[in-house]
Amino acid sequence: MNKKKLFSLLMACTMAVTLLAGCGGGSGSSASAPAAPAGSASAPSAAAFKLGATGPLTGGAAIYGNAAKNGAQIAVDEINAAGGAVQFELQYQDDTHDAEKAVNAYNKLKDWGMQISLGSVTSKPCEATAAETYADRIFALTPSASATAVTEGKDNMFQMCFMDPNQGSASAQYISEKGLGSKIAIIWKNDDVYSKGIHDTFTAKAAEMGLEIVSDTTFADGNDTDFSVQLSDAQSNGADLVFLPMYYQPASLIFAQAASMSYAPTWFGVDGMDGILTMEGFDPALAEGVILLTPFNADSTDSRTQAFVAEYQKRFGEIPNQFAADAYDCVYAYKQALEAAGATADMTAEQLCGLMIQQFTTMTFDGLTGDGMTWDANGQVSKSPKGMIIQNGAYVGLD
Known part of the structure; x- marks a missing residue:
């Protein structure tokens, strides 16, 4: 075989190997892993x-x-x-x-x-x-x-x-033991499993602890911007503490509307309230004095x-x-x-x-x-x- 033919043969072999590698060829090869979703910032030093x-x-x-x-x-x-x-x-x-x-x-x-x-x-x-x-x-x-x-x-x-039931019962017990209110109102969201679960166990525990619930009103998606009816019911029934088993968005509106009514009971929330202080456009002064139960205290020493x-x-x-x-x-x-x-x-x-x-x-x-x-x-x-x-x-x- 002359040098020209030998060179051509070597080039053909090289191209064949390259094509096989590029296509993932071979019976033992595996497909590429799916692209990782966004959001990773860690760099593990070993198998993770x-x-x-x-x-x-x-x-x-x-x-x-x-x-x-x-x-x-x-x-x-x-x-x-x-x-x-x-x-x-x-x-x-x-x-x-x-x-x-x-x-x-x-x-x-x-x-x-x-x-x-x-x-x-x-x-x-x-x-x-x-x-x-x-x-x-x-x-x-x-x-x-x-x-x-x-x-x-x-x-x-x-x-x-x-668990939601634990939050409800723990809140009722805490309110009772600390003497935070004598007449209790509850405002809760009836189409939210989180709010309903806490509400149900709160009312059961409140009855056991002898707390007087004077107002129990609710809302759902679509009527969660005007709370005048719920607040008026709580106020007219003399509620000195309002329990809010909900996330912070509706709570922020409740605080603002209560202030406009000059209604200032003790407000008691749950872990869904955590985050209200960093909510865009919310005046933190409206949440002054709000009490909630949480397992974490950022001020801990x-x-x-x-x-x-x-x-x-x-x-x-x-x-x-x-x-x-x-x-x-x-x-x-x-x-x-x-x-x-x-x-x-x-x-x-x-x-x-x-x-x-x-x-x-x-x-x-x-x-x-x-x-x-x-x-x-x-x-x-x-x-x-x-x-x-x-x-x-x-x-x-x-x-």
Whole structure:
């Protein structure tokens, strides 16, 4: 064979190999992994567990979703920087507080290869994604979806936040024990599982504690901008404390409209109220004196909380709320459980699911939102709430 023919033959072989490589040819090749969703800021130093979540990153409930995402990201970055055996890759998808969009977002995370989940941030979307994680055997630990339906009948769905029934009964007990009001009014949202769940257990516990409920009024989507009827009923019946089991958006309107009526009862809210001070366009003075139960106190003097608050302020320019702290705790609880189980990042989601169920139903966890936390077989967390009051535009501990 002459040199010219030999050169041509070598060039042809080289082109064939190149084409095969470019097409992913060969019987043992694998397709490219799906593109990772937006939102990752961590850089794991070793094989990482893929941790996914959905939440409202845009829209009316975005304060909650972004707080949870931010808190979780800080925890992931701290853990990855430490370089231990457990590393995380965190991905959040926007569900805009919509159940159907949450399922679509969940499917993107599943295609990405999610192994463990932070569920969804708010209750209704989390009910939808919890059904998916249950069917797919992906363990989920939500920071803040508190409805009972989130975990009901699902052995692999757990909560870092208080259940709605616990918030309702704890609020009634706290009001009674602290003597905060003698005549109670309730304004609640009847088409929201979060609000209804808290309302129902509050009224049951209030009866048990001997609290007098003088007004019990409601609203729904479409009539959630004018609260004059509800406020007039509370005022005319002499309510000196108004209980608001709702998110901060309608509460902000209630505070403004009550002020215009010169009605100034004691206001008592729940964890959905957290975030009102950073709501765009809201006058924090309207929330002066509002009391709520929350497991997190950003003013705490313990070093861990102070470090978290300082880092959150440095990154995001604001004080972290309970949702951020709960999500931060979720990631560290996962770290503890994965380490104790001897889990490795090459395990399947189903393998990890079994290990996490075993760990979370037997372990004790200390976090920003409580010491000595435990979970029962229904995924419900046991920890103590703290009373907070808004003073001079900031949360101040009552206990």
